[in-house]
Amino acid sequence: MGTRGWPRYGGVLIGLLTALWVTQAAGAHVLVTPTTSAPGAAQLYTITVQGERPVPTTRVQVQIPPGVVVASFAAAPGWQRQISLNSVGAITAITWSGGIILPQEYTQFGVYARNPPRAGALTWPTIQTYQDGFPVAWTGSPTSLQPAPITTLGGVSPVGATVAAGGGGDGTITDLALAAALLSLGLSGICLALLILTLRRRIL
Numbered sequence: 001m002g003t004r005g006w007p008r009y010g011g012v013l014i015g016l017l018t019a020l021w022v023t024q025a026a027g028a029h030v031l032v033t034p035t036t037s038a039p040g041a042a043q044l045y046t047i048t049v050q051g052e053r054p055v056p057t058t059r060v061q062v063q064i065p066p067g068v069v070v071a072s073f074a075a076a077p078g079w080q081r082q083i084s085l086n087s088v089g090a091i092t093a094i095t096w097s098g099g100i101i102l103p104q105e106y107t108q109f110g111v112y113a114r115n116p117p118r119a120g121a122l123t124w125p126t127i128q129t130y131q132d133g134f135p136v137a138w139t140g141s142p143t144s145l146q147p148a149p150i151t152t153l154g155g156v157s158p159v160g161a162t163v164a165a166g167g168g169g170d171g172t173i174t175d176l177a178l179a180a181a182l183l184s185l186g187l188s189g190i191c192l193a194l195l196i197l198t199l200r201r202r203i204l
Contacts, residue, residue, distance in 0.1 A: 032048075040114070060096045061126065065122035068122060070094070
């Protein structure tokens with residue numbers, strides 16, 4: 001009799017766990033800061049990569065926006081750096097590998113570069129690869145579940161993003177992350193309750 005509870009609750013539990021993973025993925029982004037800068041300026045960019053899956057991150061590849069000239073890198077102990085060059089010798093992509101980002105932790109990589117001279121939006125498509133080989137492509141639009149990081153030059157906002165003086169765009173991202181975290185916490189509680197109920201029924 002105890003095992004009959006699993007078919008009844010197992011599907012619900014699996015569905016909730018799937019929704020929980022999607023929610024956590026939506027709340028954890030790859031970030032490039034600052035999110036605003038000046039055309040032609042020399043800028044230190046910080047790339048923050050979070051580990052939102054239950055396995056470590058072992059590889060991060062970032063594509064450099066066209067027109068951005070990379071001059072140097074911040075030291076990243078434990079990580080190996082590989083760069084890709086175009087036909088004129090400019091850096092087009094950077095790959096960090098060999099290190100590890102544990103679940104619910106983050107690592108930051110630094111890049112010192114010069115911005116292109118014209119105002120606009122710089123997009124930083126990023127591929128985050130986990131220890132089990134699973135890649136997450138942070139290459140979508142600002143309103144997608146896996147948005148690419150964006151830097152705005154000269155006060156021109158990318159479509160769908162909220163950028164204002166004093167960090168308005170960052171505040172919007174923070175609000176969304178908080179909502180996702182609260183939803184994730186609620187789903188975690190429901191999953192735990194269903195798991196305990198299922199185990200009790202199986203024992204009885």
